[in-house]
Amino acid sequence: MRRFARHAARILIILLLGGFLGATLVRLAPGFGTDEEELDSRLNQQSIQALRQSHTNDGSLGQFYLHYLTRLLHGDLGTSKTLQQPVTRLLAERFPETLKSVGMGLALGWSLGLALAIVAVMSRSWFIDLFTSLAAGALLCVPAAVLALLFVIAQAPGRLVLGLVVFPKIFRYARNLLARSASLPHVLTARAKGLGGFRVLLWHILPVAAPQLLALAGVSVSLAFAASIPVEVLCDLPGIGQLAWKAAMGRDLQLLVSLTMVVTAVTLVANSASDLVGRSLREGAA
Amino acid sequence: MKQRLVRLALSLSVVLTISLAAAQSGSELRFCLRAEPKTLNPVLMADEPSETVRYLTGGVLMRLNRLTQQLEPELATSWKVSENGKTISFKLRQNVRFSDGTPFSAEDVAYTMQQLMDPDLHSPTGDAFRSGEGKVITQITGKNHMTVTFPAPVVGLDKLFDQVAIMSAKSPEKEMAVLGPYYVAENKAGSYLILKRNPNYWKHDSSGRQLPHIESVRLDIQQNRDMEMLRLVRGEIDFVNSLDAEYFDKLAAQAPNMATDAGVSLDSEQMWFNQVASSPLPAYKKAWFTSTNFRRAISEAINREDLARVVFRGHARPAVSWVSPANKFWFNAKLQPHPYDQKSALQALAQDGFHMQDGALHDRDGHLVEFSVITNAGNKYRERMATMIQQDLSGIGIRLNVVTLDFPSLIERITRSFDYEACLLGLVNNDLDPNSQMNVWLSSAENHQWNPSQKTPATTWEAEIDTLMRAQASTLDMKKRKHAIDRVQEIVWQQEPFIYLVNKNAMSAVSAAVHNAHPVALTPQVFWNIDQLTLGTEVARNR
Numbered sequence: 001m002r003r004f005a006r007h008a009a010r011i012l013i014i015l016l017l018g019g020f021l022g023a024t025l026v027r028l029a030p031g032f033g034t035d036e037e038e039l040d041s042r043l044n045q046q047s048i049q050a051l052r053q054s055h056t057n058d059g060s061l062g063q064f065y066l067h068y069l070t071r072l073l074h075g076d077l078g079t080s081k082t083l084q085q086p087v088t089r090l091l092a093e094r095f096p097e098t099l100k101s102v103g104m105g106l107a108l109g110w111s112l113g114l115a116l117a118i119v120a121v122m123s124r125s126w127f128i129d130l131f132t133s134l135a136a137g138a139l140l141c142v143p144a145a146v147l148a149l150l151f152v153i154a155q156a157p158g159r160l161v162l163g164l165v166v167f168p169k170i171f172r173y174a175r176n177l178l179a180r181s182a183s184l185p186h187v188l189t190a191r192a193k194g195l196g197g198f199r200v201l202l203w204h205i206l207p208v209a210a211p212q213l214l215a216l217a218g219v220s221v222s223l224a225f226a227a228s229i230p231v232e233v234l235c236d237l238p239g240i241g242q243l244a245w246k247a248a249m250g251r252d253l254q255l256l257v258s259l260t261m262v263v264t265a266v267t268l269v270a271n272s273a274s275d276l277v278g279r280s281l282r283e284g285a286a
Numbered sequence: 287m288k289q290r291l292v293r294l295a296l297s298l299s300v301v302l303t304i305s306l307a308a309a310q311s312g313s314e315l316r317f318c319l320r321a322e323p324k325t326l327n328p329v330l331m332a333d334e335p336s337e338t339v340r341y342l343t344g345g346v347l348m349r350l351n352r353l354t355q356q357l358e359p360e361l362a363t364s365w366k367v368s369e370n371g372k373t374i375s376f377k378l379r380q381n382v383r384f385s386d387g388t389p390f391s392a393e394d395v396a397y398t399m400q401q402l403m404d405p406d407l408h409s410p411t412g413d414a415f416r417s418g419e420g421k422v423i424t425q426i427t428g429k430n431h432m433t434v435t436f437p438a439p440v441v442g443l444d445k446l447f448d449q450v451a452i453m454s455a456k457s458p459e460k461e462m463a464v465l466g467p468y469y470v471a472e473n474k475a476g477s478y479l480i481l482k483r484n485p486n487y488w489k490h491d492s493s494g495r496q497l498p499h500i501e502s503v504r505l506d507i508q509q510n511r512d513m514e515m516l517r518l519v520r521g522e523i524d525f526v527n528s529l530d531a532e533y534f535d536k537l538a539a540q541a542p543n544m545a546t547d548a549g550v551s552l553d554s555e556q557m558w559f560n561q562v563a564s565s566p567l568p569a570y571k572k573a574w575f576t577s578t579n580f581r582r583a584i585s586e587a588i589n590r591e592d593l594a595r596v597v598f599r600g601h602a603r604p605a606v607s608w609v610s611p612a613n614k615f616w617f618n619a620k621l622q623p624h625p626y627d628q629k630s631a632l633q634a635l636a637q638d639g640f641h642m643q644d645g646a647l648h649d650r651d652g653h654l655v656e657f658s659v660i661t662n663a664g665n666k667y668r669e670r671m672a673t674m675i676q677q678d679l680s681g682i683g684i685r686l687n688v689v690t691l692d693f694p695s696l697i698e699r700i701t702r703s704f705d706y707e708a709c710l711l712g713l714v715n716n717d718l719d720p721n722s723q724m725n726v727w728l729s730s731a732e733n734h735q736w737n738p739s740q741k742t743p744a745t746t747w748e749a750e751i752d753t754l755m756r757a758q759a760s761t762l763d764m765k766k767r768k769h770a771i772d773r774v775q776e777i778v779w780q781q782e783p784f785i786y787l788v789n790k791n792a793m794s795a796v797s798a799a800v801h802n803a804h805p806v807a808l809t810p811q812v813f814w815n816i817d818q819l820t821l822g823t824e825v826a827r828n829r
Contacts, residue, residue, distance in 0.1 A: 031694025037324075037332050038701055040410050041713075041726045041733050047408035048732045083322055083475040090475060152513065155520070236508065238477035246322065246476055251694050 007276065011268045015261055020065055022260030023253060027061045032251045055081075068257060077258045082250035087258045090243060095262070098239030101232070102224045105162020109220065112163065113170025114213075121178040121205075122197050132175075136168035144227040148234035158235025165227040166220050173216050174209070181208040211278040218271035225263055313821040315500045315800070316523045317813075318508040322476050327461045328451035329401045332410040334714070334809075335507075338527075341810055342481055342503060344451025345465020345488075347376060347395070348444065352806045352814035355718065357444055361390065361452060361465060361488075371439030371762040374447075378430040383486040385469040388457040392432040396424035397455035399434055411449045414722060415440055417759060441759055441767065442719035467498040467817045479505040489817055498817035515795075518544075524800050524821070525812045529793040530667065531601040537795050544795050546805040547601060550612045551792035552715040554605050555671065556784040557584075557659065557708060561737040563744070565704035570653050575707070579638045581782040583631040585624045587682045588675055592626075594788050597670045601793055605786035607775040608713075608727075609720055612789070612807050616720050616768070618775040623786075628681050635682070647683035656685035657707040660699060663690035671787065672710055700735060709735070712790075716809050720758075720771050727755050727774065736783045747781050798822070 026032060033055040038048055059067075071078060077087035116132045123129075139147075147161045181187065187204045195204075225241075232241035240259060247255040323336040331340050347362035359365075362376040382390040402412040403422045415422070418438025426432045440446065457463035462470060467489070468481035481503040489497040506523065508514050515533045517523045519540075529537070529545070538545040559575035560567060567575075574580045590604035604623035609616045632642075639650030647655040659675070661668040672688040679686045691699070699706045715723075725731040729743040729752050743749035751774050758770035778784065792807040799822040805811045813819065 029694075031692065031696070031698045034694045034697040034701065036693060036697065037410075038697060039733065040332050041723050042332070042410045042414050042717075043408070043733070044413045044416060044725060045730075045732055045739075046405070047410065047413055050408045080475075082324075084325055085475045093474065094476075152516065234510070234513075236506070236513065238474060243476060249692070 003276065003279075007272045011265070011272060014268055015264050016069075018264035019068070019257050019261045023065050023068070023257045024061060026251060026253050026256050027064070029251060032253075034251075064253070065257075068254070078254035080247070080252055080255040082246055082252045082255070087255050090255065091240065091258065091262060094238055094240045094243050097237060098225075098228055098232070098241060101159040101162055101228055101237060101239055101241075102221070104159045105166055105224045105227075106220060108160060108163025109166025109170050109224070110217075113167045114174050117171050117174035117178055118201065120175050121182050122201060132171065136171040139164055140168040140172070143230075145230040145234060148231045152235055158231055158237055161231045161235065162224050162227055165231075166224055169223060170216065170220060174213060177209045177212055178205055181205045184208065211281045214274045214278040214281065216274075218267075218274035221270035222267040225266060313500050314502045314504055315813075315819065315821060316504045316506065317525050317527065318514045318517070318523055319479075319505045320507075320509055320511075320514075322507055323479070326470060326473070328453060329398075329407060329409045329411065329461075335505075337716075338505070338810060339470065339479065339481075340449075340451050341466075342468045342813070342816055343464045343466040343470060343484075345382075345390075346450055346452065347378075347447045350445060350448040350718075350808075352808040352810075353804060355808070357448070362447075365444060365447075367443050367762075369762075371441065371443060372437070373433055373435045374443055375427070375431065375433040378432065379488060380430055382465065382488045384454045384457055384459075384463040384465055385484045385486055386454075386457050386459045386463040387486060388454050388463055390452070390454075390465060392426040392430065393455045394452050395432055395434075396426065398450060398453045399424050401453060402450060411446075414446050414449070414717075415443075417441075439760060439762060441721045441762065445717075445719060468503055471502070477507060479507075481505070487817070491818075499820040500816075503816075518795055518797065521797065521799075523797075525794065525796040525803065527794055527810055527812045529795050531597075531599040531791075531793065534601060534793045534795070535599050541798075543798055546794050546796065548792040548794070548805050548807045548811060550603055550610060550789045551807045552610045552612050552718070552789075553712060553792075554608070554610060554715070554789050555602075555668070555710070555712045555787045556605070557675070557710045557787060558736045558784045559584075559708050560700075560704060560706050561744070561783070562704040563737070567707065570649060570651060571657065571707065574649065574655070574657075577638050578781055579634045580640075581785065582624075583634040583640075583682070584679065584684075585782050585785045586627045586631040586634065587684075588678050588785070588787065589626040590623055590787055592678075593671055593674055597667055597674065598788060598790060601791040602788040603791075605789045607779045607786055608723065608784065609771070609775055610715070610789045612792075613718050613720075616718065616771055618772040618779075620772075621775060621779050624779075626678075631682050642683050645683060646685070654685070655683065656687070658687040658689050659708040659710050660689045660691055660696055660706050661710040662693050662696050664692075668710055668712070675710075701732070701738070718808075720774075724755055724759060727751050745781075747777050748783075751777055 035051055035055060037051060068078065079085065080087055080090055083090060120129045120132045144161065144165045147164055148158060151158050151161050182205050187200060190200050190204050228239060228241035229244055231237065232239045233245045240262065243255065244259045247259060319335040319338060321333065321335050323339050324333050325331055325336055326339060328340045328344050331337055346360050348357045348365065349360045351358050361379050361382065363379050364377045365374055367374050376395065378392055378395070384390060399422055401407065402409050403415065415436065417436060417440045420437025423435040424432065452465055453461050454463045464484065467484055467487050469484050470479060471482040472480040483498055483501050487497060491497055511530060511533070514523070514526055518526050534545050534547065559581060561576050594600065594602040594604055606621045606623050607618065609618065611617050635647065640647055640655065649655060659672055661672055669690060676686040676688055700709055725733045728734060729740040729748040732738050734740070737744055743752055754770040754774050758767040761767060792811050794805040794811045796803045796805060796812055801820045801822060802815065802818045803812055804815065806814060
């Protein structure tokens with residue numbers, strides 16, 4: 001329970017700091033508080049001044065963040081400047097889309113990565129090992145945006161790109177981990193005693209690698225969330241990745257701070273959950 | 287047997303007709319907006335995507351026919367502008383209802399004008415009507431008659447109503463109740479908008495069938511032009527309203543029937559130097575940029591023909607001044623684009639003491655002539671133009687550095703910090719009347735970009751432009767106005783505060799499935815006759 005409370009406190013502090021840093025970056029970014037509309041030749045002097053004034057109503061950075069947190073306590077995340085809609089509504093509309101994409105991507109990346117890692121380790125064939133490593137290495141070299149573009153051209157479902165982004169990392173890490181576990185003395189003894197490959201994997205290799213694989217689960221969530229930005233933008237998926245891009249382009253402070261906090265929260269919760277489960281597993285094994 | 291066959295044939299034809307009608311009534315026109323509409327309130331709309339929504343949904347008193355460039359009656363069956371140009375009287379159409387069923391009346395026009403001119407709303411459309419201090423008076427003079435009186439004459443008054451979408455004074459749906467062909471049925475912010483056919487739209491075709499023909503319009507928000515093009519080729523969207531030269535040529539090679547070049551548009555691409563006295567530039571650079579000879583030399587050293595030919599693949603023409611040749615009435619036909627003449631450029635520079643030294647141009651005090659031009663990142667045409675200008679200027683020993691910035695940073699530099707030397711940007715112009723650019727040409731205006739918000743004109747020629755622009759805005763005599771605007775064009779051509787480079791052509795792409803589309807140079811190029819457009823049955827097959 002104490003461990004859980006410690007984790008929750010850490011998440012809260014990082015979340016607040018993350019939000020503040022996000023707000024600082026946006027406020028200090030060149031072009032904050034400007035609007036393309038200012039160049040509209042129809043607008044007269046007063047209208048341009050009013051437009052400029054409307055963008056500087058948030059006060060100083062400290063004042064803005066304080067107001068933001070006060071509103072946050074009442075469940076109000078403000079209104080998006082670029083999309084003219086309440087941020088809570090935008091998040092509610094788009095978060096499920098991203099969750100769906102990330103969920104599918106993680107499922108694909110993990111099943112593909114873990115399955116190929118197991119095949120590479122258990123087959124002990126240099127050809128399979130080389131082939132799978134080359135495939136993972138090649139995908140590791142291709143940026144998520146390029147993959148997304150290829151999917152758009154091929155008219156393939158964009159959500160799968162996240163799977164291909166996650167896959168090489170899972171594969172490489174899992175392969176190394178499983179190979180190391182497979183070379184432990186007790187595993188070699190089990191093999192020497194004639195235990196079947198499947199049993200060796202299930203009883204002797206996976207339990208040893210499980211806590212570290214769980215730690216990787218947390219990292220893979222943040223990886224998938226980060227990749228969702230270019231993927232959603234290019235594949236036209238209406239999730240929070242696309243929203244983050246629009247918010248950044250429009251210097252949309254309210255929206256960007258909220259998105260930073262949401263993504264930070266998801267990443268921290270995923271990492272903490274995998275950390276907690278991993279520790280429990282290790283303690284159980286001990 | 288024969289009778290049975292006839293009956294069967296008849297039944298089949300009825301079924302076919304019904305299914306065709308159903309396919310037509312269930313039709314959806316799709317195209318892309320390049321950004322999110324900033325607002326759906328017609329009074330506050332200023333950006334292009336919002337204006338697209340307003341064009342499709344808003345009912346106006348009169349509409350400028352984009353093909354003939356003449357005003358046509360819509361919700362006003364007739365109108366008359368008073369001789370002093372302050373008052374306009376309308377006779378309104380009867381038995382018209384908003385999309386939610388609320389009846390349309392003169393009260394709605396009065397309410398719209400009140401909203402439009404509300405000083406606290408800062409409506410860009412309203413600002414176009416503001417010619418003097420004082421209140422706008424609306425008077426309902428009869429059941430379907432009303433007048434609107436402005437405190438001072440408004441030039442081109444009737445044409446301004448093309449932008450005024452009438453709002454309901456009584457509808458509980460407020461600005462979402464519309465009088466145009468469509469209403470906004472769904473708005474997924476940042477993703478798409480669905481517009482449905484207005485069931486109460488007043489227009490009917492010659493056979494008495496209610497317009498518009500197309501059931502719904504889907505507007506996908508798609509910033510990436512490559513994607514937009516890809517989607518057009520795949521049949522996922524039906525047209526691209528404004529096409530870039532590169533895509534136009536590709537499409538023209540693949541499917542010539544789809545690509546249309548409607549000729550030179552009202553838009554221009556221009557470059558200007560920072561002449562702001564308080565800018566953080568060194569004094570010697572300020573002296574260069576405020577010199578007419580220097581600006582003229584730069585202008586003559588740029589090969590506009592090459593820009594049009596190489597960057598825009600021939601789908602542009604060298605620009606002359608701030609009025610495009612597409613604007614037939616207002617364009618000063620006596621003016622010609624500055625010729626590409628590097629010798630003449632060097633002679634002009636020599637008059638100001640510039641000289642060549644080791645292959646590089648130096649000013650009178652020995653400073654190397656080097657400056658940077660900023661433009662918006664991601665606009666490949668401007669980036670290419672800047673590179674070509676860089677090459678041209680190297681021919682007269684000038685080093686030009688090209689800096690691309692994202693739009694907010696660029697706006698900050700040209701409107702607030704003035705920390706830039708030259709800027710390359712374009713002007714999207716939707717209005718034929720040059721009075722709409724008053725806030726660019728008055729020296730006191732914020733959008734007088736080379737040196738904004740001057741307390742008194744910095745130069746005599748700016749003072750002359752101020753006088754001419756004010757004079758043309760205060761008279762309804764078209765001859766006098768034309769004379770003044772011609773003279774302003776001449777001054778701008780001589781002084782070159784903006785170095786006009788090219789006027790782009792208006793290009794668009796329309797799928798063969800869209801019938802009755804006649805793309806024009808004025809915006810909105812393709813869907814200006816939206817209520818007349820129909821979709822072929824091949825659309826249903828594609829989707």
